[in-house]
Amino acid sequence: xxxxxxxxxxxxxxxxxxxxxxxxxxxxxxxxxxxxxxxxxxxxxxxxxxxxxxxxxxxxxxxxxxxxxxxxxxxxxxxxxxxxxxxxxxxxxxxxxxxxxxxxxxxxxxxxxxxxxxxxxxxxxxxxxxxxxxxxxxxxxxxxxxxxxxxxxxxxxxxxxxxxxxxxxxxxxxxxxxxxxxxxxxxxxxxxxxxxxxxxxxxxxxxxxxxxxxxxxxxxxxxxxxxxxxxxxxxxxxxxxxxxxxxxxxxxxxxxxxxxxxxxxxxxxxxxxxxxxxxxxxxxxxxxxxxxxxxxxxxxxxxxxxxxxxxxxxxxxxxxxxxxxxxxxxxxxxxxxxxxxxxxxxxxxxxxxxxxxxxxxxxxxxxxxxxxxxxxx
Numbered sequence: 001x002x003x004x005x006x007x008x009x010x011x012x013x014x015x016x017x018x019x020x021x022x023x024x025x026x027x028x029x030x031x032x033x034x035x036x037x038x039x040x041x042x043x044x045x046x047x048x049x050x051x052x053x054x055x056x057x058x059x060x061x062x063x064x065x066x067x068x069x070x071x072x073x074x075x076x077x078x079x080x081x082x083x084x085x086x087x088x089x090x091x092x093x094x095x096x097x098x099x100x101x102x103x104x105x106x107x108x109x110x111x112x113x114x115x116x117x118x119x120x121x122x123x124x125x126x127x128x129x130x131x132x133x134x135x136x137x138x139x140x141x142x143x144x145x146x147x148x149x150x151x152x153x154x155x156x157x158x159x160x161x162x163x164x165x166x167x168x169x170x171x172x173x174x175x176x177x178x179x180x181x182x183x184x185x186x187x188x189x190x191x192x193x194x195x196x197x198x199x200x201x202x203x204x205x206x207x208x209x210x211x212x213x214x215x216x217x218x219x220x221x222x223x224x225x226x227x228x229x230x231x232x233x234x235x236x237x238x239x240x241x242x243x244x245x246x247x248x249x250x251x252x253x254x255x256x257x258x259x260x261x262x263x264x265x266x267x268x269x270x271x272x273x274x275x276x277x278x279x280x281x282x283x284x285x286x287x288x289x290x291x292x293x294x295x296x297x298x299x300x301x302x303x304x305x306x307x308x309x310x311x312x313x314x315x316x317x318x319x320x321x322x323x324x325x326x327x328x329x330x331x332x333x334x335x336x337x338x339x340x341x342x343x344x345x346x347x348x349x350x351x352x353x354x355x356x357x358x359x360x361x362x363x364x365x366x367x368x369x370x371x372x373x374x375x376x377x
Contacts, residue, residue, distance in 0.1 A: 046336040048326065048369045059364035060328050063309045063355045070346040072241060076232040076250055076281070076298035078290050084227040086196045087218035091182035094118030094191065096210040101220065103204045107195045113220050114206045116191040121183045128180055131173035138165045199224040202292075228290050230261065230283055232298040233276040241302040241343055242266055248281045252296035259283040263300060302345060309351040313344050315363040317370060325351075326369050328360040334369055 043049055050058065098115040101107060142162040148154030183191050199222045206212075206219035230250050234242055244266060250259040261284065267277035281298060283290075316339070317324050323341055326334040339354030355361065362369065 043333075047329070047333060048336070049333045050369065052332060054368065055332055057365045057368055058334075058362055060360045061311070061315075061363040063311060063351065063359045063361050064357060065309060070302060070348075071249075071299040072234070072238055072302045072345070073297060073299050074232045074234050074238075074279075076230050076296050078228055078252070078292055078294040078296075079231045080223050080292055081227045081229050084199075084224040085202070086199070086222045088113055088193050088196065088220045088222070089216060089218045090116060090118075090191075090193075090212040090214055092116075092118040092120045092124075092191065093213050094121075094189075094211075096206050096208055096212060096219075097190070099204065099206050099208060101201050101204060103201050105201045107198065107201065107222065109195055109198045111195045112192055113195055114193045116193065116212065117189050118183070118191045119189050121186075121191050122189050124176070124179045124183050125187060127176040128173070131169060131176045135166070135169040135173055138162065138169050142166050193219070195222055197222055197224060223292065225289065225291075228283075228292065229264070230259070230281040230296075230298060232279040232281060232300065233274070234266075234279045234300075236270050236275045236277065237343065238302075239266065239270075239277055241345060242279055242300055243302070247301045249299045250281065250283055250296060251298075252290075252294050254294060308342075309355055309357065310348045311351060311361055312363045313347055313349050315361055315366055316341055316349055317366055319370060319372070324370075325355070326362040326366055327355075328362065334362060336370065 094116045096114060097117050100112045100114065107113070142159070142165075145154055145159040145162045149156065149159055184194070186192065202221040202223045203218075204220050205217065212219065230248075232248075242263060244263055246263045248261045248263060250261060252259070261281040263279055264282045265280045267279065270277045279298075279300065281300075311325065315325055317326075319336070322338045324336050324338050327337050329335050337354055340352040342350035342352055
């Protein structure tokens with residue numbers, strides 16, 4: 001573009017030199033008048049006039065509405081959907097006695113995974129039996145107090161105390177039963193961990209004889225391979241172009257055909273490193289099974305607002321703090337006009353304000369009209 005600017009300067013100089021008389025030579029009055037007509041008169045600020053010889057380097061295009069949408073091409077990967085992965089850990093401190101599964105095994109909901117030996121499990125289960133026995137005794141005492149009160153030999157205060165005791169023991173039994181729900185049915189110190197969902201064993205960190213603690217890293221991870229989606233990493237600057245429900249096509253190296261899908265959600269958090277946000281795409285089922293961790297690319301259909309105007313990115317310049325374009329007023333006269341533009345897409349940029357449909361804008365050679373400006377993109 002700077003080469004074109006130099007060329008324009010040469011052309012303008014050549015044009016003006018042909019109109020200037022040589023020193024010491026007389027020129028007729030008619031020649032002087034012709035020279036004055038060829039010299040460009042003073043123009044208002046923001047207006048530019050170019051010689052006829054330089055007009056061939058300036059290309060003009062009428063601003064019009066968008067006729068077709070584009071596609072945003074981004075890296076993508078296959079992942080489990082939210083809630084499709086279950087992590088199973090130890091509910092109590094103990095030791096691994098037996099491991100029933102291996103990585104890659106397919107399990108059903110309720111299938112045995114790992115057997116633990118947890119000394120605390122015996123006391124948890126015993127607490128339920130103790131609470132049951134105490135509750136039975138308290139209910140018998142309450143019945144006795146009620147009968148005595150009906151016969152006229154009981155005391156109301158003792159009946160209320162018996163009722164309070166029953167309520168306390170019922171609460172204690174509920175707490176004990178809640179604790180045993182994590183341990184599972186059985187007796188003694190044995191604890192059997194079962195699969196909460198159907199799926200495939202993703203990771204298995206449990207080994208026989210391994211000491212385990214509650215609330216630590218999971219012993220087994222299960223994922224449901226039937227609930228997968230594609231996660232595309234979209235840069236922060238491109239996020240305004242992506243809409244929920246937009247169509248997408250996914251290419252994976254292991255598949256011969258592309259997968260069709262739709263955007264189901266746009267991530268609300270941008271990563272601090274790569275400055276990208278996850279865009280989740282639900283894809284149609286395919287004969288070849290998808291596997292978590294597959295990498296590929298996604299083409300997400302994006303477009304500008306209906307009826308909006310677009311221009312090639314090279315038509316937009318930065319002049320000072322303004323974003324400007326040059327609008328044709330006559331074949332050799334152009335007006336600088338400030339515009340507000342959106343995000344560029346596939347070599348074009350949306351004009352939010354500053355232009356009207358039909359305005360003829362310089363789309364190539366804009367830097368020839370204003371050498372002090374900078375190209376936008």
